[in-house]
Amino acid sequence: MEPKVITLTVNGRKHQVALPPNITLLRALREYLHYTDVKNGCEKGDCGACTVILNGKAVNSCLVLAWQADGGEILTVSGLGTTSNPHPIQEAFADTGAAQCGFCTPGMVLAAKALLDENPHPTEEEIREAISGNLCRCTGYGPIVEAIQIAAERLAEGGQK
Ligand code: FES
Numbered sequence: 001m002e003p004k005v006i007t008l009t010v011n012g013r014k015h016q017v018a019l020p021p022n023i024t025l026l027r028a029l030r031e032y033l034h035y036t037d038v039k040n041g042c043e044k045g046d047c048g049a050c051t052v053i054l055n056g057k058a059v060n061s062c063l064v065l066a067w068q069a070d071g072g073e074i075l076t077v078s079g080l081g082t083t084s085n086p087h088p089i090q091e092a093f094a095d096t097g098a099a100q101c102g103f104c105t106p107g108m109v110l111a112a113k114a115l116l117d118e119n120p121h122p123t124e125e126e127i128r129e130a131i132s133g134n135l136c137r138c139t140g141y142g143p144i145v146e147a148i149q150i151a152a153e154r155l156a157e158g159g160q161k
């Protein structure tokens, strides 16, 4: 099949890109559009490092074909906040030491964002369920769960969303 031009809006910026049918959203974002904040861990749906928010839902971008995302709105971690202007979730991850090597962090933060958008006051069990598809080899998960609890509290107090 011939490449087709698709439109992906990433972090509010519209891109048109010609892609063959077998390119995943992960590869489109990293290799064609240079969003290297989206991490490639396993490319088979096991690790969650490639998590992005597509049309409001957290997805493993390695399991979505870019053509399927045509016309979609995508949020990557660099669209959520920056070092100088972090989102409360990113701030909470820094405060609790929830980012160690950092490889899982973009996906974890976006899984947390999707959870808190849908459920602003999650229980610990709901937090653990929401990040169950995101593997972390460093932290033992405790600081990540704590970071998401703190972020939920700060957002409820009126932090930037
Ligand atoms: S790279 Fe997509 S789940 Fe591991």
Ligand code: FES
Binding pocket: 098, 099, 100, 101, 102, 103, 104, 105, 135, 136, 137, 138, 139
């Ligand atoms: S901080 Fe290293 S994998 Fe999670």
